[in-house]
Amino acid sequence: MSPRRTDWGVLLGAAFLMATSAVGPGFLTQTTVFTQQLGASFGFVILVSILIDLVVQLNVWRIMVVAERRAPDLANAVLPGLGSLVAGLVALGGLAFNIGNVAGAALGLNVLFGLSLPLGALLTAGLAIVIFMVKEAGRAMDRTTQALGALLLLVIVYVAVTSHPPVGEALRRTVAPTHIDLLAIITLVGGTVGGYITFAGGHRLLDAGVRGPAAVPQATGSAVLGISVASVIRVLLFLAALGVVSQGLLIDKANPPASVFRLAAGPLGYKLFGVVLFAAAITSIIGSAYTSVSFLKSLGPIIGRHERLVTLAFILVSTLIFITIGKPIRLLVLAGTLNGFILPLTLGPLLVAAYRPAIVGNYRHPWWLTALGGVVVLGLAWLSVAVLMGN
Template identity: 65%
Template sequence: MSILLGAAFLMATSAIGPGFLTQTTVFTQQLGASFGFVILASIVLDIGAQLNIWRIIVVAEKPGQEIANLLVPGLGYLLAVLVAFGGLAFNIGNIAGAGLGLNALTGLAPEVGAMLSAVIAIGLFLVREAGKAMDRFAQLMGIVMIGLTLYVALTSAPPVGEAIVKSIAPVVVDMMAIVTLVGGTVGGYITFAGGHRLLEAGLRGRSALPEATRSAVSGIGLASLMRIFLFLAALGVVSQGLMLDAANPPASVFKLAAGPLGYRLFGVVMWSAAITSVIGAAYTSVSFIRTFSPVLERNHRGVIIGFILLSTLIFMTIGRPVKVLVLAGALNGLILPIALGTMLVAAYRERIIGEYRHPVWMTLYGTFVVVVMTYMGGYTLVVELPKLFK
């Protein structure tokens, strides 16, 4: 149970980062109660992606990049590069978010808060049983985030009845919002965070499939619970006609809902979200390259620490590079269909998964996710990014 919860919380807290908080509040302001439908639709897509990938990783008893290389030589290296680049770029934003969280909570300069947060994250990987320490920390921070956001949601007095009705019968359906949420919850390195953690903890083989399924669904459930509470908190604020601060929408939700105390609570939530995402991004990104070399495998903790230090150094020297983050976001949207498509094909290769027979309904479910995310990710790369870099 400890392993399953650890993997679920690692996936969920990796997803709940600064971008997660900002996306949820901005879309709530734009779509109002109809954003509830977007959340429900994204949950359906998220579960389809995670169920397929986690089960195939566990039954194949290999990490995602090794499965990809067995399927098509070199594909695993491409996947590893995409995941590592996306993880590094987003980790710069995560480090920045940790600094902003401590700034809101204590008044420390964001740069000082970022360095302190990096030290804490590195400290987790220096302890003897780093895996267990990471699991415990992710669980604690996840509970703190969900609990405090629930308090703010209750304080903001949202129109729950309207939210329920429009979650089923929305006034407007925003496909881009759905894809953005899916990419932010199970895109890039997040897709593999829990699955790789289960392998490292020794949960593998056909006998472990029920546990992998429960852990995957639990991870999506935890992330979705946080999304729903934050949506209700923001909906309560905007339904009163109050305007969110465009520079920091989630902070203004907490402040408008609960006053000065709410702003401090935002600091706790932002820091918790950012520091756990720093840990999840570093751990999972390195898990994609450590198997390619015995030297990297033996020294993977040092590589993880170097990954965190590099993210912090980039933030300290050039700040949060918006264009790099946007480019990484587009790649994140493409990593999911590449990764999920690869896993679905591998699920029908006996030399990879043995005698296991992947359920047809899961294959169809996953294929639907691949088609939707491929279209929207391709649109972003072809149409939106050229506008940004003109």
């Protein structure tokens, strides 16, 4: 059944919520750092992460929409108590990411207007809280993520063009890399589809009433759009950084993404970096807070009854931790790695749930999606162990 006219905004909102949740300060930092380390061969890592993203999101969104349950509730239905464990881990990873998101937004305001980082963090938290406090918070969230997502894309296109990247070399090394970095793969997957990011759009669809077997085509299209937006932005950012690296220019380790924008487009590029960083950060704050709290609701009805207050507390705690502790750059990379470890634990139970008639009724999940999902679960579990053992 085709979505009603009013549903298109929801489908776009879910897609952009997922995409902009993935495209945060951690995304900018990870992409720049690994491009500097791996050069054109980082294209292979991006290709692998995009393929994994598609498999994960298509499985997760379809199963949740058919079952009409959030991810932790499905995990609990498969193995009692597992959903509560997953909810805690996802919320913890979301909090870690959100500290970096607040820091990124504050830095973006510092670049644009010269505001101090604590003041920028407080203003960012205030703006995010206003979005969640308006009467139709879901619609406000959808429109904000769509507008800022489009702005991100346009600015990064400009910077990618001005850096004059070696596109031919990038294409060659994407299919024939000179070096494969396991940590880069699991960090990138964790940063774009791990932890709360996996479920941001799917939970938004459920909350908006897009559910049941008839809604599978809508969920599929929305998931593909979200992955496409995030992937295009990542490829463009990779090319921008590669253009700078290939010219032999030195990227500042203290702030790698800002250095790329400045070296590629001069003083204007640095200001555009402020725009990109703030847009990426505020949309990621929205996605992180919304999805993390949607997981916590499975821990007890009291959280569901006070969802807005818990969301506001989540944002304020992230902000206060940044103001008092700071140093988010390493946290952003580590949080992406942590989310990569969590992904097999969250995807596995959903694949099992897809074959429980008590959960999905008469729905038949495509065997090839299940098979690919199983490969991703086993592959990421192996990668996690390999990374932890230092291989």
